[in-house]
Amino acid sequence: MQTTLGTPTVSAVVFFGLIVLLTLAITWWAARRTRSTREFYAAGRRVSPFQNGLALAGDYMSAASFLGIAGLVALRGYDGMIYATGWLVGWPALTDVVAYRLRQVPVRVASATGGILTVLLYTIAQMVGSGNLVMLLFGISYEWAVLCVGVVMLAYVLFGGMIATTWVQIIKAVLLLFGVTVLTVLVLARFDFNPGALYAAVAAKYGQAALEPGGLVTDPVDAISLGLALMFGLLGLPHILMRFYTVRDARAARLSVLYATGFIGYFYLIIPIVGFAAATFVGRDAIRRIDAGGNMAAPLLAEFLGGTAFLGFIAAVAFATILAVVAGLTLAGATALSHDVFVHAIRRGHATEQEQMRVARAATLIFGVAAILLGIVFKGQNVAFELPRSAVVDPLAAVQHGGRGVVDRHRRDVIGRAHLDQSDRVGRSPEKSVAAVPAAQPGDRLDDRRLRGRRRRVAGDARALRRGEVRRRTSADVSRRGGRVACDQVRAQLLRP
Amino acid sequence: MDDSTRRVLESAEFRQLVARRWRVSALASACLFFLYYGYILLVGTNKAVLARRIGGAVTLGIPLGAAVIVGAWILTAAYVVWANRSYDAAVQRLRAHLDR
Structure with a gap:
């Protein structure tokens, strides 16, 4: 099949432009509301549980899980689905651990998750991923892609702090859920809304093995280690933990986990359908030709079912996904840098509010620029799309510290x-x-x-x-x-x- | 520590609340582990069960995978409802005690 993927089509650019304009308008609005560090770090704790649930889900439904899982299911069939189930299971464990243990000052989290280095490494991984992804989607060069992501993301965080970062994430989550839902409905419409017919088509094309567990998990030790990584990897994501400070109290934090798991569960229930449909309609070989890892399965399916315009929409949403996640990470990194290092280590806790705000913004700038430069330096390194598994143990220890x-x-x-x-x-x-x-x-x-x-x-x-x-x-x-x-x-x- | 705090800390109600919360947490965690590790160990040790066809090309593994996701959400919902209704109410009662 012919594809316009990798060329900056009119529709992709228009959708992308609209999303950036909308999010920058929100940043402008949020900037007028961000006067104290309390607003900068924790959105003044005025985010509702429903909004926070969407933002949490948005953080979690990163480009890696959206494009990556659809691709895994497309190329490896049922094995990809095993990943999809594991992705949700870490959440219930989070419900109360976070709600009542780590609830003091927003910034405790950043230090609890292993500090600036962890956040920076994770941000670099996302930056490298974003450079590659934007290159694949729009055909612009890697360096420009990283720079573009970096500058827009810095605008969100620098001016709008956590308020802007939250709303950008909410918009992206809504767009992503909408996009994937439309994709699924278009797929099912081709099979008279009978999922069984889709699976029959997959089996007819790739054999029954596509619907059976294959080589991903081969023995109990594999099974346990995959399970642990997927379950607890979540606790190592500082930008997700920071969101628990944007709501009023423990009750609201629990409710936001409930909303978030609802959205995430729905997302992972339907994403395998997208993956199987991509294998059926686009074909595994065509998907591999564009990207060996299968990451372009969902965009290719979007183009097949909805034409160039829909591809443009999905590509723009994928870009927004990266922007929002990198913004959250930068805020977490800046928090660690300004609050833990400056306020506590250098100034021993004595810093005025204005001083803290200035330092918070300076830290954002330093962290953001470092992320952009290191993202360019690490070009071609295969660090993207990995759970921060090494950071698995630290936060757990921090939680149990008391x-x-x-x-x-x-x-x-x-x-x-x-x-x-x-x-x-x-x-x-x-x-x-x-x-x-x-x-x-x-x-x-x-x-x-x-x-x-x-x-x-x-x-x-x-x-x-x-x-x-x-x-x-x-x-x-x-x-x-x-x-x-x-x-x-x-x-x-x-x-x- | 003044008397009212000591009364709260030593009260049967407080101790029961602590014990109850621990029990509910442990039960929820146990269910989740059973659900997820049951599934993933089945994948690791007995693929034939998951590969069994249950109608057309659909294998048993597909609805089971979906059930793990839905089950995890239901567990979360049950825990959140319990914590926000029963547990928080008990905490409020204790707070009221403390103030008196």
Whole structure:
């Protein structure tokens, strides 16, 4: 079959232009709402569970999973479907782990997921992937593709912060779900809406083996390791974890996971249909000719069923997918850089709001430019489209870090909500304890003066502890003191107008 | 620690809440592991079952794969509904206690 894929057709450029214009307009709107670091990092915690569910789903339905799984199913049949099932299963595990353990300051996440290096490596992988993908889709050169993605993404994050990043992700998720749904309906329309007929056509063309598990998983050890990678790889995605801070409370965080798993589940239920249909209509050889990995199966199917215009739409959506994910990653990286390194390590927590905003934006710029340059340097490296499996263990350890017994943790969950968590001081080095006290931010429930006073006390305690003047606190001491602080805070919250 | 906090921490209600939450979490996790690892181990050890045809060319593996996705979502839904209705309400009651 003839394809216009790889040439910048009018429809592709028009759809792409429309998406970029729309998202930049939203960034302009969001920029007027982004005045404090609280808005920059966490969208002022005013994102609704439904919106956050869409944004989470958008982050997760990356170009890798959209194009990659459709391609895997097209080329390898049922084995691709095994991936699709695993992709969803990590989510339920996330429901409460995140909702109640990592809920202090948005920026804790970035450090919890292994810091800047992890985020940077993952961003480079996405950049390299985006360069290759845009090259395949639109036929522009690799360097221009990376530069183009980098500049637009920087505009979102720099000016619109988390508010813009969230809305860009929501728009993309809606467009992607819409595009894949249309694709599926067009496929099923050819088979009188009987999926069985589609599978019969696949079996007729490639043999029954296409619908049976093949060489992907061959023994129990393989099975377990694939399962673990797919399940916990999710917890290593910092831009996804950051989204849990954009909603109001744990209840909203849980609801957003429910919405997100709904969208993602729907997506992975229908994406194998797209893959099987691509194998049937476009053919495996034609798909491999364009890209050996099969990543172009879905766009090729779109062109076959809906013509050049539909191909343009799907290509533009794939591009938007990359933009949105890279924007989220850049925000996570900038957060780690500005908050963890500047505010805590360099300034020991003393930085004014304006200073923090300036540093946050500067960090975004540094991180973004580094990502663009490294993306160009790493051209041709096969790093794209991989789950960050090496980052699997770290975040889990971070989540379980507070493992001081069930009662202690639940006490904090129930009466905690404390911005200043005294019990974090047990068993930690004094330096870390100081870093664990969050910097005061306007709108925080405790007034700034009290929080600064506490910070000084904690720092003083840490020094005394180092000099050996006081014994290390036992957990009994802390739960006494932590209980009192929690009480104070609950009262302070209730007294607030 | 003042008396009201100690009363909450030592109350039977608080202990029961902690225990109940742990049980529900463990049960949900166990179901999920059973669901997903049951499926993936079947793929790893007994492909013949999944390759069995159940009507036309459709193999048993296709509806089973879909069932894993739907099942994972239903588990999530059940957990979220429990946590947001029953658990959060109990936490609110305890908070009210604490304030008194």
